[in-house]
Amino acid sequence: MMDRTAHRLLSLTLPVQRLFVRIGVLPFLLVVALIVFTSLSRRFLTAENIITVARQATYLTIVAMGQMLALLTGGFDLSVGKIVAITSVIAALTMAPLAVAHPDATAITLTLGILAGIAAGTTVGVVNGIGVAVFNVSPFMMTLGTATITFGVALTLTSGVPVYGIPDAFGTIFNFERIFDIPSPVYVTAGLFVVMYVLLNRTRMGRYFYAVGGNIKASRLSGISTRFYLFMAYVLCGALASISGVLLTARLETGEANIGASLPLDSIAACVIGGVSLRGGTGRLGNVVLGAIFIGLIQNGMDLAQIQSYLQEVVIGILLILAVVADQLRQFIMLRLKE
């Protein structure tokens, strides 16, 4: 079946195949999405809407950058959604009483709240890292397990109801604030992108993430402490997810245990659509960000086209599977072209 489809696609002209192999499926998808949504809604290609898309995509973009690290090392992290949730809950639970006790010390309240939230989220990453790197638990079971635990903790702490009482300044700074008309979360995302870009492309640690995922034995023989870098991948993934959790809390202005449920799938989808291999070892940060923006674009476009949100889930799922199929096809064509 796969073969027959592949053969039919192979009858495409050679230049298209080459292009496909080089750049992957994402640019094709982006072009199609732009054309479809522009024709469906006149509001789609307006400056205001583009800014909306950028803002909406930030949360997923940050999580996807973390997810990418786990994928690069040949694993994945299913707990990113719950990390976002626990960050939100802990940050809110820290800020709310402080805001009551010291109404004038807002800066300190915000700082402590953010730090507590990120510490909580990163702790989950540390636990994931220990499980995967030290105890060799499969990333699937490990992160699924911690996701359940974390969710349980978040629900227990909040009894399942939103945590109110976050200082208004939090939402003002990390959500509404605009500099040159661009919302503040976009700047945070851009800053993290730069840090991650340097990390992945200009540091030893970044190179080692690729190496460990590409061939863990060869990495060990090259003197790399593979356990440490596996561990770090999950820690950084947790840290990034919790930063996303902080921003999302600012947007919601409450601490919520029930947020982030779709993030594991969406972040993996963003990476895979962006060309990160599920087998580990390959993927570019820029394409992952494009993948996340693409998903944001689809959601936004569907909102504008008034497609109901339940149906949107169906579309995202289909896109993910298509991306994986396209990746297989790409491997197949690559082999063919090599011959």
Added chain:
Amino acid sequence: MAAETLAPGEESAGAGVTAPAPVLQADAVSKEFPGVLALDRVDFDLQPGEVHVLFGENGAGKSTLIQILAGVYRPSDGSIRFRGQRVVLQGVHHARMLGISAVFQEFSLVPTLTVEENLFLGAELTRRGFIDKSELHRRADGILRQLGFPLRPQQPVHELTRAEQQMVEIAKAFCTDLSVLILDEPTASLTDREAERLFAMVEQAKSRGVGIVYVTHRMSEIRRIGDRITVLRDGRRIATLAVAEADDERLLQLMTGRVISQVFPKIAYRPGRLLLDISNLTVTDHSVRSFSLTVRAGEVVGLAGLVGCGKSEVGRACFGLERIAAGRIVFDGEDVTGRTVREILDRGAFYLPPDRREEGLIMMRSVRENISLPWLAARAFSRFGLLDRRGERARVRDLVRRLNLRPPNIEADLERFSGGNQQKVLLAKGLISAVKLFILDEPTVGVDVGTRVAIYEFVRELCQDGAGILLISSDLPEILHLTNRTYVMYRGELRAELEGAQITQDRVLSNFFERRQAA
């Protein structure tokens, strides 16, 4: 199933000699893959009750030929005759029904199923639509007993050793009426004891009149079980000769198309200071027992023995890859017993693993990243905590030029290179930094002769520049022609230490096996 394709062909008229009719014959078989002619008009014949060895380098066409004989591929040109009749093999199953069975290196067993379930997989015996378990069990037991394999039919396959799994594959071949058995490098991952058992099985199959096509690139095995040898090179049949007329030099010449002196460089022997001193080494899993060895600067020291004799583990132990139970490893005057790979690399020793895909290289990454990977911490590659990519590129490019990598593109993924060029990249990982000791574990496995020559030339250069080289190899000519001193291992222990003129084929070989040196 597709038995009607067994069309009668013309009788072989020209067979004037009284030789018995071949059971399987390939006439001017060619196979073309897109862009490559893998086989070029190859003739091959197999008599019943003989072991016909297919010999040649990787890429010579051995695999393609056996895959055609086993029904995996269809020839682009030429024909196959089975018991004198022309056949067009429709697939592996069809070939198997005719009695032609192949055991490839990749086993086709389901690990979670039992031995007997695997034996009859796809041909289950049923009664009224249900699997007839007792009949299955009875037959499986019968086949195993007949072959003398010490296997329990109800044991799950994943509990078996590799050799035992191979027995299951072979037993599977015997489930049908077997007349041709094709074995593809069957000893590749067997221990010597397991290999002995395999040889006994081959003898037994022979005596039942089964013709055996045996693919190997190990010369020692040819003499052990072969009757005739066909040498392939670049997809062509170079020669077919009786084992008795083939010595190693002749075979190597036929295989490579070169005279020995063109393949192996002369290495001047100027031993310097002691670099590596292993004393009484015992590895935790006992694959190496109280083993001692020394390597001096400017010396090529051989470590020979059958696969599984522990020679690879000695190299790995020096590189911090084995748990050491007892003994000491001193490198350049410093005790490095139990040190990590990183620490040993930093002190200037490098281990080249035997399987480049498995643990040598990262196939989906570029040449540049692969070569610099062990040395990124070094000052040459880092500036202010960040990678110095320009410096890295310059160094790698320089090295790639020296190694004559084809194509010389350092940013291309390794997947895009041929096996020989991948091996050059693997070697380059050790050349980019100041390394004093090279532990080369099967450095020329699966490379073409051109690369082989290039690698030997590098060994010579390194050695003359004062590096010490421990050459761990199953390739006898390599040991004979390159080393100044050679240790031979047998079952984890030192069997012999040979020096200079003592390193002869007979003396090395006689220490490979159980039997004592022939008088």
